[in-house]
Amino acid sequence: MSDTIITRADDLPEPKELAEAYELELQSQNGRSIRFGELVAGKGAQITTIDYVRVVSRRLTNFVLSTLPNPTGPSQLIIIGCGDSQRIVPYVSETAAAFPIYTDRTGKIYKKLLMKRTTSHITQPPSYAQVSFFGALGKTFGQMFRSGWQAFRGGSWSQNGGEWVFRGGKSFYVHRMEHVSDHLTADRLLEVLSLDEPAQTK
Template sequence: MTGEERLQSPTIAEDKKSVAEVKDDPSKTEPPSDSGVSSKLDATDKPDQDVKPPPTTETSAPATKDAEPVVRSTATTSATAAQSNDDPVNPQDFQGEVQTTHDLPTIETLRKIETYTVLDHDGKSHTFKSLYAGRNSPRRVLIIFVRHFFCGNCQEYLRTLSASITPDALLQLPVSTFIAVIGCGAPELINSYIQETGCPFPVYADPTRRLYDELGMVRTLALGPRPAYMQGKSVAHTVISGVVQGLKQVKSGLVMKMGDQRQVGGEFLFEPAAPTLDTPISTPRSEEDKKLELAHEDDKPDGHADDPKVEEKRVTWCHRMRTTRDHAEMPELMEVLGLDGTGAAIKDKKRWEKALQTRKGTGLSMASQMSRMSVDTTHTTGGGVKA
């Protein structure tokens, strides 16, 4: 060891001892005399304040050509982002097509949400179950969940639906069948929504989106491929249409109450839980019983679970949207409902052929049983049996 090394060694030993003492006893705040050792301690025990966090990306509107533009104020954007961060069911956004499922809702889920309320155009509340299993409801009900009330895509869907599936066509089915529509905006916009779409079926509102959440519908801004029901309408057309409708509501104060622009919907068919579509036969009651029932009719909510007259229903077929234009096409809906035909054809033969061949939903409706019922009825009224 050289003389220079012998002179330096005590200093290095002292510095090492100081490092050990500081680490073992945090109460000692005196740093070692050597500035180089102090720098090492600072680097070891203190976070690096010069390291900048990685830049965050804006996710409120995906910057892709397949994303639908969002029209709203800065305050609304912040509120929506905060809501999305706190929403465990619906993450903030998705790039591209959402990988959701089309599993049928369980009985437990239906029982949980049957008392959730929806609002009609007058703001009156109705239980969700009353839409498909009330005392006066049809035996089969297709409930269509649309997006916000300014969505041009869903409006085109309802226009095509209204032209292909009319109430008169549903009345021709051997089992009573009907359609109801639910959106996620304010109920005050329902009348203008019906006027804009010409929808002949009742429209309700679920501003809380609780039904969307519980039934597994998700949130996205991805457009996806153009469906046949769009009838050749461009993205610009649907966006401008929604903006114009919003501007009309500035004076009413409803311009920002159309609903969550990221929420997408789906279609759910409710049918009798019994494996047969035979009309249930009720026991005749006396006139006194009927009077008592009428006297207490207003005391019971629609679709009360304990009401023996309410037929139990379940979802036999459903489809959840994966993009903002992913509603089930008309040929599939008509097939599921048991209607003849495929709907009004469009000029774009390629898209129409795809609509005829593609099936998006999951489940098995009772349309085949209804077809057999129609055949049996025709044979019965066909003039008797030959000898």
């Protein structure tokens, strides 16, 4: 067993908060609206949702995606980001993401599920990053230059996300990012998925 720290059960959203979040709308890459609850509620599959921030951290999210295994068995992995839905196609092109992607243009889901806003550690790439901060920054500005004004529709720089696991439509595990370099990687997600019930925080 690794030293993964599992979020305490009391850090899970209250049923009322989760029910309200289920009613909020996301957009697909073609701009079609879908309720968040349609993606997770009432399904027996384990669903891991990875929320990401834009620009510098978006590039770092590419390294997170590269560590994730393809879902197997009764499971699926969904990516939810912030910003305009028109940014999904360029994001897929830049990251070669193989998972369904949706966006929360208003940021209401992030707020409802108590995900943080901070730029802390923005100059400190995480262990899963393969380039330095300045290398990632240069690539990000290159992406922004090629995208023109569309680059400024990708969501807030400070919005952090995290990793969420749902079982049967209920929240099973939550990891809210403490800073922009705080995504979980595949080995930790796999450990979470192997649990019968969430462990207490160590």
